[in-house]
Amino acid sequence: MAVALPPSLSDTIVALSTPPGAGAIALVRLSGPAAIHLTDEVFAGKHLRDQPSHTLHVGTVRDGERIIDEVVVSLFRGPHSYTREDVVEISTHGSDYIVQELLGLLVRRGARLAEAGEFTKRAFLHGAFDLAQAEAVADLIAADSALSHQVAMRQMRGGFSQELKDLRGRLVQFAALLELELDFGEEDVEFADRTGLVRLLEEVQTLVRRLLRSFELGNVIKHGVTTVIAGRPNAGKSTLLNALLNEERAIVSAIAGTTRDLIEDEVSLDGIRFRFVDTAGLRDTTDVVESMGVERTLKRVQQAALVIYLFDITTTTPTGLQAEIDALQLPAGIPLLAVGNKLDVASDTEQAAYDERPNTVLIAASRGDGLDELREALLTRVRGEGLDRTGSSTIVTNVRHARSLEQAALHLEAVVQGLATGAGTELLAADLRHALATLGQITGEISSDDLLTSIFTQFCIGK
Structure with a gap:
């Protein structure tokens, strides 16, 4: 359902939709009621007003008699366009000078420079998709791994929205019956089956809890996992970093205390980005520089999303390991x-001491032994309750969505408690209304101008 547009959104807007800077091609996008007319005024080629939608046209852009560039114009007539308005996209050569000349020319003709995210905001306001799908557009643009791309694509195509829509739809039916009871309050009748409502609330709470649990994984997928490799000197931290990255990123030496500063690099494991941080060995030292490195290590450990504590199994007992941790x-x-580490030189007895210890992996970093097991252990620690690799399960990646789900969970629990204690219909209806409202904020069925501004200003200008 389309939303009435504020006057500022009835303007024709223009922006560069490709990254700024010199390149082979730049794309300038217009959207709004005058998009086709304004382009016709500066385009020497076919009259765009007479051309059908979804067509390409070659010609030149001119400022009077001066040719600015040879271009290809893409024409999309509303409502069959991204914004549901008339849209024109002008592909020019990727010169900063050409782009600025073209933007200036179109603004002088009556277009307005677009605000951040304004094209996607218009698409949302015209009902092209809901708010959760709109936010997924930004996530898709920012996706830097196969898994983050998969999650954003599923959300943009409405997977998460449909799940919420089904959930709200079932709650709305009961909410309507409760409201009906309020209309007949003096007659002391019950239209809503309390037993059925309890069963429904249990199902809905289970779904909301699952979505909330998925946020921890979703946050990891979206932002990556900062993984600090800590341990005593000569445990093999730099060797492990090099092995995980499959390159000689850190200096490896038999001399204790070689690593004085933090060394960081990223690698993708099964679609999840891990940022590994090699640190200075943890020990008491009188060396001023090494002491600074140890302090930085301890500080970075406190800020980590995941810690690998590397130890030498030939010199560390299980009791000593626990004390170090x-x-x-x-x-x-x-x-x-x-x-x-150092499984390749450890005795059977030294290995056996750790066979039953939970959350422990044995490797030989210098030879690569056990690295596959280590990678799987890292993924298991990050995934928690597991990830559906088929992409059929919804994973929450947005902080705003998680906060709304938390609020919905509180209101749903209040309804459950109210039913258990025999609370009046007014209280039950109020809590159910609040739950529906917080769920509606996720998809934009209930939204404010401040919320929309906060969301869309995080987009790039041309989107």
């Missing part, structure tokens, strides 16, 4: 994976 004083919630 305890000394890190990790904040609650930061997962740690203990990784025993």
Whole structure:
């Protein structure tokens, strides 16, 4: 359903939709009621007003008699366009000078420079898609791994929205019956089956909890996992970093304390970005520079999303390992994976000491032994309850969505408690109304100008 447009959104807007800077091609996009007319005024070629939608036209852009560039114009007539308005896209040579000349010419003819995200905002306001799908457009543009692309694509195509729509639809039926009871309050009748409402609330709460649990994984997919490799000197941290990156990124030496500063690099494991951080060895030292490195290590460990604690299984006992891990004083919630190195030179007894220890992987970083098991262990720690690799499960990646789901969960629990204690229809209806409202904020069925401004100003200008 289309939303009435504010006057500013009835303007014809223009922006560069490709990245700024010199390149082979630049694309300038117009959208609005005068998009075709304004382009016709500066385009020497076919009269665009007479051409059908979804066609391409070659010609020149002129400022009076001066030719600015030879271009290809793409014509999309509303409502069959991205914004549901008339849209024209002008492909020029990718010169900053040409782009600025073209933008200036179109603005002088009556177009207005678009605000950040204004094209997508217009698409939302015209009913092309809901708010959750609109936000997924930005996620798709920012996707830098196969998994983040998969999740954003599913959301943009309406997977998450449909799940919420079905959920709200079932709640709305009961909410309507409760409201009907309020209309007949003096007659003391019940239209809503309380037993059925309890069953429905249990199902809805289960779904909301699953979506909330998925946010931890969704946040990882969207932003990556900062993984700090910590441990004592000569445990093999730099060797492990090089092995995980499959390149000689860090200097490896038998001399203790070689790594003085943090060394970072990224690698994708099964579609999830891990940013590995090699750190200075943890020990007491009188070396001023090395001491600074140890301080930085301890600080970075506190900020990590995941910690690999690397130890030498030939010199570290299980009791000593636990003491070293305890000394890190990790904040609650930061997962740690203990990784025993130098498996290739360890005795059977030294290996056996760690066979039953949970969250422990044994490797030989210098030879690559056990690295596949380590990678799988890292993914398991990050995925938590698991990831449906077919892409059929909804994964929440947006902080705003998660916060709305949390609020909805609180209101749903209030309804459950109200039913259990025999609360009046007024209270039940009010809590159910609040739950529906918070769920509606996710898809934009209930939204404010401030919310829309906050969301769309995070987009790039030409989108």
